[in-house]
Amino acid sequence: MHLQGIALGLAGALIAELVLAQRVAVRGVRLGVVDVQGLQDRVADKVLSEIRNSPQHTDVRTWLAYLAQRSIADVSGRLGASGLLQRQTPKVLKRKQPRYFSTDFSRAMWPATRLRLSLVRCEPLSPQDMALATLMDACDLTDTVLDDPADRRVARQYLTTLMAAMPPPLRDLSRQVRAAVGDAVLTYRI
Amino acid sequence: MRTAKSAVKPDPISGALAADRLGAPSVVYFVLSAAAPLTVVAGVVTTAYAITEITGLPIAFLVVGVVLAVFAVGYVAMARRMANAGAFYTYVARGLGRPAGIAAAWMALIAYNALQVGLYGAFGAATTPLIERWFGVTPPWWVVSLIAWALVAALGVMRVDLNGRLLAVLLTAEVAVILLFDFADLINPAPSGFSMETLAPGALFTDGVGALLVIATLGFVGFESSVVFSEESREPRRTVPLATYSAVAIIACLYALSSWAMTVATGPADIVATAQRDQADTIFLLAQQHLGATVVDIARVLFATSVFAAMISFHNTTARYFFALGRERVLPAAFGRTRARSGAPKTGSIAQSVLGLAVIVVYAVLGLDPLVHLFFYGGSFGGFGVLLLIFVTSIAVIAFFLREPSGETLGRRLIAPVPAAIALAVMVWLALDNFATLLGVPEGDPLAWLLPAVYGVAAVVGVIWALVLRAGQPAVYSLVGMGAKAAAAQDTV
Numbered sequence: 303m304h305l306q307g308i309a310l311g312l313a314g315a316l317i318a319e320l321v322l323a324q325r326v327a328v329r330g331v332r333l334g335v336v337d338v339q340g341l342q343d344r345v346a347d348k349v350l351s352e353i354r355n356s357p358q359h360t361d362v363r364t365w366l367a368y369l370a371q372r373s374i375a376d377v378s379g380r381l382g383a384s385g386l387l388q389r390q391t392p393k394v395l396k397r398k399q400p401r402y403f404s405t406d407f408s409r410a411m412w413p414a415t416r417l418r419l420s421l422v423r424c425e426p427l428s429p430q431d432m433a434l435a436t437l438m439d440a441c442d443l444t445d446t447v448l449d450d451p452a453d454r455r456v457a458r459q460y461l462t463t464l465m466a467a468m469p470p471p472l473r474d475l476s477r478q479v480r481a482a483v484g485d486a487v488l489t490y491r492i
Numbered sequence: 493m494r495t496a497k498s499a500v501k502p503d504p505i506s507g508a509l510a511a512d513r514l515g516a517p518s519v520v521y522f523v524l525s526a527a528a529p530l531t532v533v534a535g536v537v538t539t540a541y542a543i544t545e546i547t548g549l550p551i552a553f554l555v556v557g558v559v560l561a562v563f564a565v566g567y568v569a570m571a572r573r574m575a576n577a578g579a580f581y582t583y584v585a586r587g588l589g590r591p592a593g594i595a596a597a598w599m600a601l602i603a604y605n606a607l608q609v610g611l612y613g614a615f616g617a618a619t620t621p622l623i624e625r626w627f628g629v630t631p632p633w634w635v636v637s638l639i640a641w642a643l644v645a646a647l648g649v650m651r652v653d654l655n656g657r658l659l660a661v662l663l664t665a666e667v668a669v670i671l672l673f674d675f676a677d678l679i680n681p682a683p684s685g686f687s688m689e690t691l692a693p694g695a696l697f698t699d700g701v702g703a704l705l706v707i708a709t710l711g712f713v714g715f716e717s718s719v720v721f722s723e724e725s726r727e728p729r730r731t732v733p734l735a736t737y738s739a740v741a742i743i744a745c746l747y748a749l750s751s752w753a754m755t756v757a758t759g760p761a762d763i764v765a766t767a768q769r770d771q772a773d774t775i776f777l778l779a780q781q782h783l784g785a786t787v788v789d790i791a792r793v794l795f796a797t798s799v800f801a802a803m804i805s806f807h808n809t810t811a812r813y814f815f816a817l818g819r820e821r822v823l824p825a826a827f828g829r830t831r832a833r834s835g836a837p838k839t840g841s842i843a844q845s846v847l848g849l850a851v852i853v854v855y856a857v858l859g860l861d862p863l864v865h866l867f868f869y870g871g872s873f874g875g876f877g878v879l880l881l882i883f884v885t886s887i888a889v890i891a892f893f894l895r896e897p898s899g900e901t902l903g904r905r906l907i908a909p910v911p912a913a914i915a916l917a918v919m920v921w922l923a924l925d926n927f928a929t930l931l932g933v934p935e936g937d938p939l940a941w942l943l944p945a946v947y948g949v950a951a952v953v954g955v956i957w958a959l960v961l962r963a964g965q966p967a968v969y970s971l972v973g974m975g976a977k978a979a980a981a982q983d984t985v
Contacts, residue, residue, distance in 0.1 A: 304832060304833060304834050307832070331980065352504075356503065358503070359505050364509070368508055371512070440979075442830040442831075442832055443832050445829070446832045477980045478980050480976075480979035480980070481976050481977045481978075483830070483835075483976075484819050484976025484979060485976045486835070487830055487836075487837050488720065488815065488816060489578070489720050489721060489724055490808070490812075490835075
């Protein structure tokens with residue numbers, strides 16, 4: 303998988319968590335803390351306290367760029383701590399990126415399957431799944447989740463409908479992630 | 493003030509983001525590796541001497557360098573206000589309106605594609621002498637070019653990182669070889685004596701000067717990409733202008749020196765005949781007399797890697813143009829998607845590769861000359877397109893700052909941009925007037941008006957397309973010029 307896109311997508315997901323928990327509000331290109339109470343989760347609370355401690359930074363893009371620097375490590379660390387991921391230490395070749403394996407295959411596959419089924423059948427989604435679906439699309443993973451090309455057209459149409467219908471903070475966040483992923487393509491350093 | 497404040501309370505967010513930012517030297521390196529100096533010196537300059545049969549190229553590089561440096565003043569100032577700073581059409585869209593912007597986008601797609609595809613012709617010329625020497629066989633140029641094409645197509649979609657450090661080493665080696673060759677040329681002047689003739693301004697007052705100006709502009713292509721890094725540079729107000737001026741100055745001096753040194757070694761009177769005989773081998777054969785076979789072999793390898801790096805660089809530039817237009821929905825949305833595995837703008841990349849393949853096949857079937865008809869025509873045609881784009885952008889810069897002074901100084905808004913626009917207008921006019929010389933065809937040859945007319949047609953189609961969008965899809969129309977940020981700007985519709 304392409305790391306920069308994933309890193310930005312996960313950074314968006316970390317903010318989305320706080321939006322869904324009503325700790326952070328996103329409006330247009332800006333975000334701000336609305337409730338400082340922790341979520342009893344180390345990773346989420348760290349992000350929340352950072353946003354709270356740097357009120358001068360209100361640009362969603364700034365936070366996406368900042369969080370993307372460690373979002374992969376943070377999220378995989380959290381999954382590892384809860385026993386869902388196992389990190390494989392490279393033996394022969396020194397890889398730059400560690401590899402991870404899920405310990406529970408069906409549980410790992412379920413979100414993608416759930417999204418695929420809902421998108422193809424145009425079923426109503428929970429706010430969490432709306433955020434997940436639009437973030438997935440923002441980092442161009444739609445074709446990966448919808449492995450059958452025949453499904454993609456319907457799913458894309460439904461994603462457009464979702465974008466129009468979903469809560470504005472989550473929609474604005476997804477758009478910012480999509481713009482960040484696109485800009486990463488345009489400023490690619492070669 | 494700022495330092496005092498940050499000394500009291502360091503900002504961890506800005507600090508962490510700054511660690512990944514680029515300084516001016518890195519930006520200059522990115523720009524120069526796209527400019528591929530050895531490709532220009534060994535391929536473009538020698539072929540230009542052979543085809544145009546005029547010798548004022550060294551002074552033309554200096555003159556164009558000055559014009560582009562003056563143009564860059566307004567360009568980098570406007571870049572700070574652009575959503576998609578890397579592409580000329582976004583400046584045109586902001587400065588002269590969206591129809592002109594889409595027209596410029598179409599022209600840019602044609603120009604950059606022509607530049608990229610043209611390089612397939614040079615790659616055959618660059619590698620055939622090496623293959624002959626190493627393997628004792630002489631494959632047709634298109635076999636070598638097709639191999640290069642397949643590599644570029646694969647690397648483009650897979651977006652395999654051509655290691656930045658490797659590119660920097662290759663670029664440094666290229667420049668070192670060029671300087672070494674120049675030195676050897678200069679200390680071994682032709683029997684006719686050490687001549688400054690081709691560096692004298694008088695060399696420009698000749699029939700066909702427009703051709704020289706296009707070729708010189710072609711040498712600078714890539715300088716415009718420095719502004720892509722506006723958002724990623726340490727101090728955008730300082731880093732990007734400094735990098736842009738440095739790149740223009742380095743390119744101007746290096747190419748003027750090298751194209752002049754060749755004429756010293758052969759004598760100004762003999763450079764055309766020498767270049768017509770030896771073609772892309774000219775500088776290597778000149779150097780061989782003084783530097784020995786090993787150095788020249790290394791230089792030939794660097795020529796091949798330089799062309800290859802330029803092919804990849806132009807391929808990526810073109811694919812990104814497609815991508816930005818796809819994100820704006822000016823082109824179908826599929827162009828705005830990336831490949832999940834590599835993050836490459838896959839549809840644009842594939843489209844560019846398909847075009848490249850088609851051109852190689854057509855040239856091979858028709859038996860056209862790869863160096864002259866593909867590389868040089870592609871380069872001249874593309875270089876002329878980029879010159880047109882720079883000219884239109886220079887007008888857009890003036891129009892933009894007239895409407896939105898944005899706190900810029902008068903110098904950046906008018907005093908530099910106006911003379912730059914006038915000079916560029918003269919260059920475009922001369923280029924059109926001398927297009928036959930540029931292509932080395934007789935006056936009145938249909939090619940000499942057909943090729944420039946392609947851009948005219950593209951511009952007209954672009955304007956029509958813009959009007960269709962405005963009538964049918966106003967939401968898309970309003971996002972023209974936003975690049976990837978079109979995704980975030982939909983709320984304003």
